[in-house]
Amino acid sequence: xxxxxxxxxxxxxxxxxxxxxxxxxxxxxxxxxxxxxxxxxxxxxxxxxxxxxxxxxxxxxxxxxxxxxxxxxxxxxxxxxxxxxxxxxxxxxxxxxxxxxxxxxxxxxxxxxxxxxxxxxxxxxxxxxxxxxxxxxxxxxxxxxxxxxxxxxxxxxxxxxxxxxxxxxxxxxxxxxxxxxxxxxxxxxxxxxxxxxxxxxxxxxxxxxxxxxxxxxx
Numbered sequence: 295x296x297x298x299x300x301x302x303x304x305x306x307x308x309x310x311x312x313x314x315x316x317x318x319x320x321x322x323x324x325x326x327x328x329x330x331x332x333x334x335x336x337x338x339x340x341x342x343x344x345x346x347x348x349x350x351x352x353x354x355x356x357x358x359x360x361x362x363x364x365x366x367x368x369x370x371x372x373x374x375x376x377x378x379x380x381x382x383x384x385x386x387x388x389x390x391x392x393x394x395x396x397x398x399x400x401x402x403x404x405x406x407x408x409x410x411x412x413x414x415x416x417x418x419x420x421x422x423x424x425x426x427x428x429x430x431x432x433x434x435x436x437x438x439x440x441x442x443x444x445x446x447x448x449x450x451x452x453x454x455x456x457x458x459x460x461x462x463x464x465x466x467x468x469x470x471x472x473x474x475x476x477x478x479x480x481x482x483x484x485x486x487x488x489x490x491x492x493x494x495x496x497x498x499x500x501x502x503x504x505x506x507x508x509x510x511x512x
Contacts, residue, residue: 299332299334301335302330302331302332302335303330304327304328304329304330304331304335305331305332305335305338305339307327308323308327308328308331308335308339311323311327319352322352322355322356323352323355323356323359324359325359327339327356327359328356328359328360336360336361337361339356339360340357340360340361340364340365343356343357343360344357344368347368347369347372347392347396348372348377348378348389348392348393349378349380349385349388349389349392350388350392351388351391351392351395353392354369354392354395354396354399355395358399362403365399366399366400366403366404369396369397369399369400370400372393372396373393373396373397373400373412373416377389377390377393377419383421386421387421387422387424387425390416390419390420390421390422390425391424391425391428393416393419394413394416394420394425394428394429394432395428395432397409397412397413397416397432398413398428398429398431398432398433399432400412400413401413401432401433401434402432402434405434405436405437405512406512407439407441407512410433410434410438410439410441410442410512411439411441411442413429413432413433414429414433414441414442414445416429417429417445423454423455423457423458424458426449426453426455426458427455427457427458427461430446430449430458430461430462430464430465431461431465433446433465435465435468435469436510437510437511437512438469438509438510438511438512439511439512440511442469443466443469443509446462446465446466446469447466447500449462450462450463450466450488450496450500451493451496451497456489456490459488459489460489463485463488463489466488466503467481467484467485467488467503469509469510470503470504470507470508470509471507471508472484472503472507484499484502484503487499488500
């Protein structure tokens with residue numbers, strides 16, 4: 295790696311990040327690593343992160359912070375591709391999470407029917423409740439599509455993991471303008487009905503929400 299100018303302290307800090315222990319790397323890469331870099335250093339950092347974006351969420355987040363526009367272009371080429379060959383279930387779950395994160399970043403960076411529907415289409419590649427939860431977490435909550443609402447309604451009725459279901463409930467409510475309030479008993483009633491109610495109770499609650507709360511479509 296040869297630069298026209300001496301390596302900056304920011305780039306040295308970026309390189310040193312990868313020498314940290316896993317515990318020390320818990321906070322991940324943030325904008326403070328990239329903002330002070332020269333254009334040449336940012337390009338080098340991008341190239342260093344690029345080979346691992348299909349295996350490391352840390353690299354996915356980092357490369358987007360490094361150069362958002364180029365990262366979006368890269369993500370759009372990688373999302374349709376097959377998962378990398380991995381040996382363990384844990385590695386496959388991590389690879390799926392990387393693809394979900396890439397699709398989520400694209401959907402939130404440039405919300406459109408195509409980008410958001412691409413995100414939920416990845417459910418067919420999920421292998422764990424954690425994967426499914428990450429899809430729900432990445433769904434934009436300001437505006438939506440009919441496909442997203444149908445996807446969420448199906449998930450509210452069929453999701454069998456409580457933690458994952460809680461994220462589906464939250465985004466479904468947010469899309470209908472129903473925001474969490476600690477003292478709001480009506481919110482608590484709706485939330486608990488969708489999270490722990492019997493099937494028919496959930497269906498009634500969904501119909502009630504759709505009748506009384508408008509949705510902002512893209």
